[in-house]
Amino acid sequence: MTHDERIRQSIPTNDADTEIIINAKSVVKRFGSKTVLNRLDFVLPKGQIYAICGNNGSGKSVFLRIIAGLILPDSGSVEVFGDTIGKDLEFPDRTGALIDHPGFLLTDSGFRNLELLAMISGNVSKEKIADTMAFVGLDAHDRKPVRTYSVGMRQRLGLAQALMEDPDLIILDEPTAGLDFDAQREIYEYMITLRKMGKTLLITSHYLNEVKLLCDRAFILKDGRLSSMQDIDSDSAYR
Amino acid sequence: MQIEYDNTKPIYLQIMRLLNYKIVRGEYKPGDKLPSWVDAGLMFNVNHNTIARTYLAMSMEGIVNTRRGEGTFVTEDQSILDELHERMKQELLQDFVSEMNRLGYSLSEISKTLDEYIDGMTESIQK
Numbered sequence: 001m002t003h004d005e006r007i008r009q010s011i012p013t014n015d016a017d018t019e020i021i022i023n024a025k026s027v028v029k030r031f032g033s034k035t036v037l038n039r040l041d042f043v044l045p046k047g048q049i050y051a052i053c054g055n056n057g058s059g060k061s062v063f064l065r066i067i068a069g070l071i072l073p074d075s076g077s078v079e080v081f082g083d084t085i086g087k088d089l090e091f092p093d094r095t096g097a098l099i100d101h102p103g104f105l106l107t108d109s110g111f112r113n114l115e116l117l118a119m120i121s122g123n124v125s126k127e128k129i130a131d132t133m134a135f136v137g138l139d140a141h142d143r144k145p146v147r148t149y150s151v152g153m154r155q156r157l158g159l160a161q162a163l164m165e166d167p168d169l170i171i172l173d174e175p176t177a178g179l180d181f182d183a184q185r186e187i188y189e190y191m192i193t194l195r196k197m198g199k200t201l202l203i204t205s206h207y208l209n210e211v212k213l214l215c216d217r218a219f220i221l222k223d224g225r226l227s228s229m230q231d232i233d234s235d236s237a238y239r
Numbered sequence: 240m241q242i243e244y245d246n247t248k249p250i251y252l253q254i255m256r257l258l259n260y261k262i263v264r265g266e267y268k269p270g271d272k273l274p275s276w277v278d279a280g281l282m283f284n285v286n287h288n289t290i291a292r293t294y295l296a297m298s299m300e301g302i303v304n305t306r307r308g309e310g311t312f313v314t315e316d317q318s319i320l321d322e323l324h325e326r327m328k329q330e331l332l333q334d335f336v337s338e339m340n341r342l343g344y345s346l347s348e349i350s351k352t353l354d355e356y357i358d359g360m361t362e363s364i365q366k
Contacts, residue, residue: 185277185278185281188277189277192277192287209281209284212285212286213277213285213286213287214286214287215286216288232286234288
């Protein structure tokens, strides 16, 4: 055996029998005469980062909203952690999402905003909020109103809101859109840290480099269907 | 950095070779921190998993040490680095000799050609 082969053999590969976190079957969604999702199938295994790419208006956000239980499909089903959304559960369990810009109260501080959101779910302590803010690089003691936050800080706050309940599945719609390079890099670091912690992530993205860096697999949403991007598959493409 | 990868070899091994070069040449010194997964992934235009695999392979050879939560550092054990240096030299020589051999040169011709080439180089430097 050559030196290279010895190294290759000793490196564990991803287990094929991992738990399935999202299982979408034949999802159809129409708006008027336009079919946005056309019998779409999708499976996301535990501990991976998957991306859905596609043009604006291709239905990426619609699909994320369906997974998050914010809208219901016309037909088909979405299971998250084994529960069918809209049937077993209204919203998926153990899931945090950042879809669009959350409606923060601009005159309140970041901490106060998260505290108010936490009251709705009722199971997040102040310490947890402060810890989550620190994780995304925000200061819980910062009294500045959100109105004065930069795009990057608002994005971090949105991320903190998605993470504060310690979810196992994290759904992020274009998490780095509009951020400068350093801020993007930091979000990448957080996402990879979350993956190392065993979390499962589903993102949408317009940036090929980002998808290539972060994702275990990526798909293109076009004409209501997903197709796999063959060159972005960490099991084969980057070996 | 725009890198042309050789499709016949695993990419993480190609990156490992590039990093080993940098270490042997002293661009990364003993005890230096290597770039994070994200930075290295962006630098080499590959997935973070590939970087993780690269660092794992390097740590198995003792070239780097990964400290949890801190990062990946070049070993301070000089004997490992000397051995790496020697191994890379051997690999280059092997590649050169076997390629020349494939071109039809005998071993003594290869040795003679190399001597002549180096003599020519020294002369042109001295001029």
